[in-house]
Amino acid sequence: MASENVSLALLHGSVLDRKGRVSVTSVANMDIHDVARSARTFGIRRFYIVTPLAKQQTLVRKIIGHWQEGYGAMHNPSRREAFSLVDLKGTLDEVIDDVACRSGKRPRMVVTGARLAGPLISPSALRDEFKSGDPHLLVFGTGWGLAEEVLARADIQMEPIRGMGEYNHLSVRSAVAIVLDRLWGRENCVQ
Amino acid sequence: MASENVSLALLHGSVLDRKGRVSVTSVANMDIHDVARSARTFGIRRFYIVTPLAKQQTLVRKIIGHWQEGYGAMHNPSRREAFSLVDLKGTLDEVIDDVACRSGKRPRMVVTGARLAGPLISPSALRDEFKSGDPHLLVFGTGWGLAEEVLARADIQMEPIRGMGEYNHLSVRSAVAIVLDRLWGRENCVQ
Numbered sequence: 001m002a003s004e005n006v007s008l009a010l011l012h013g014s015v016l017d018r019k020g021r022v023s024v025t026s027v028a029n030m031d032i033h034d035v036a037r038s039a040r041t042f043g044i045r046r047f048y049i050v051t052p053l054a055k056q057q058t059l060v061r062k063i064i065g066h067w068q069e070g071y072g073a074m075h076n077p078s079r080r081e082a083f084s085l086v087d088l089k090g091t092l093d094e095v096i097d098d099v100a101c102r103s104g105k106r107p108r109m110v111v112t113g114a115r116l117a118g119p120l121i122s123p124s125a126l127r128d129e130f131k132s133g134d135p136h137l138l139v140f141g142t143g144w145g146l147a148e149e150v151l152a153r154a155d156i157q158m159e160p161i162r163g164m165g166e167y168n169h170l171s172v173r174s175a176v177a178i179v180l181d182r183l184w185g186r187e188n189c190v191q
Numbered sequence: 192m193a194s195e196n197v198s199l200a201l202l203h204g205s206v207l208d209r210k211g212r213v214s215v216t217s218v219a220n221m222d223i224h225d226v227a228r229s230a231r232t233f234g235i236r237r238f239y240i241v242t243p244l245a246k247q248q249t250l251v252r253k254i255i256g257h258w259q260e261g262y263g264a265m266h267n268p269s270r271r272e273a274f275s276l277v278d279l280k281g282t283l284d285e286v287i288d289d290v291a292c293r294s295g296k297r298p299r300m301v302v303t304g305a306r307l308a309g310p311l312i313s314p315s316a317l318r319d320e321f322k323s324g325d326p327h328l329l330v331f332g333t334g335w336g337l338a339e340e341v342l343a344r345a346d347i348q349m350e351p352i353r354g355m356g357e358y359n360h361l362s363v364r365s366a367v368a369i370v371l372d373r374l375w376g377r378e379n380c381v382q
Contacts, residue, residue, distance in 0.1 A: 030362075033362065034362045034364060034365055037360055037361055037365065038365050040354075041352075041355070041360070042354040042355055043355030078358070078360040079360070081360075082358075161232075161372065161376065162376070162377045163231075163232035163233040163234060163371075163372075163376065164234030165234060167272065167273075168232065169228050169231070169232070169269040169270070169272075170228055170229060170368065171221075171224065171228055171229075171364070173362070173364055173365060173368075174225055174228065174229050174364060174365065174367075174368035175368075177366075177368045178368050180354075181352065181369040181372065182372070184354060184355055185352065185353070185354065185369065185373070186353045186354070
């Protein structure tokens with residue numbers, strides 16, 4: 001299933017605000033926890049929190065430290081296990097460089113979003129892509145989604161999650177969980 | 192797909208703590224938001240927050256009011272739409288009574304959990320159950336999952352979510368999102 005060749009980035013810069021302007025969002029503590037736990041569950045290689053703001057980076061470093069080697073790590077071993085995947089970077093380029101450095105090859109970039117249009121790939125087709133063994137980076141945006149400057153760099157756009165109607169306002173935590181389950185949940189494999 | 196006959200309850204009483212003791216958890220604000228948004232996305236009829244604690248009920252009522260008719264409702268119409276499904280009850284019995292009152296029939300109770308054993312039903316089999324048109328109630332536990340006293344009352348136990356290994360520590364927010372997507376995500380319908 002090769003999810004070990006797939007990393008995940010959660011962007012807090014180069015994202016849209018509610019009016020569609022390119023902006024920067026704050027890192028939500030619960031995003032780090034939820035996405036780390038989902039990433040660990042589905043065998044993702046590494047989970048990058050990406051924020052350009054120095055103060056936010058300091059805060060995120062503190063949270064990561066607490067759960068990787070501080071009191072939290074002792075207190076809750078399963079959370080420590082999830083946090084072992086978590087890394088912090090300032091920009092998407094730093095993430096790409098880090099993946100390239102770890103895997104010997106630049107990752108192909110897969111973007112996600114509720115309003116993506118244009119050539120879209122289904123989870124099953126993306127699973128086939130991953131079989132190449134090449135590194136891939138799944139990119140999720142906070143706020144109102146990824147800015148055009150990020151989408152323009154994508155190699156692959158993933159099919160948006162659709163529910164029962166037109167409402168498409170899942171939290172990014174929920175969207176990550178659903179995307180990873182669609183890609184690697186065992187239920188999907190046996191159906 | 193009949194998700195309109197399915198309601199969802201998130202229990203904060205009759206759940207387990209990390210040592211497996213029956214206990215009560217605090218309501219997390221983000222749980223209300225995330226589960227409401229997922230419930231709205233997948234067409235769930237009603238989402239019940241269940242807590243036996245009077246002080247927690249007061250807090251939850253304040254949050255619900257803010258997003259159903261207060262400043263939050265004006266400020267963020269899509270969040271208001273999600274919160275229109277949210278209700279507050281003190282016990283599981285009150286939830287069952289409310290569903291029975293609204294739909295004219297007592298709901299069949301479907302429990303979820305990472306460690307369920309015994310006769311388990313798959314999402315596709317559960318979708319078939321729902322086709323009867325009978326009301327169903329999906330029950331999720333916070334903390335370390337639902338207590339035996341809740342499981343013993345269940346009509347149906349749902350197959351746990353499994354990822355790539357033995358790690359099974361998703362947040363309840365992520366678990367709800369995945370379960371609803373497995374039941375009603377359009378990707379599942381077309382596969």
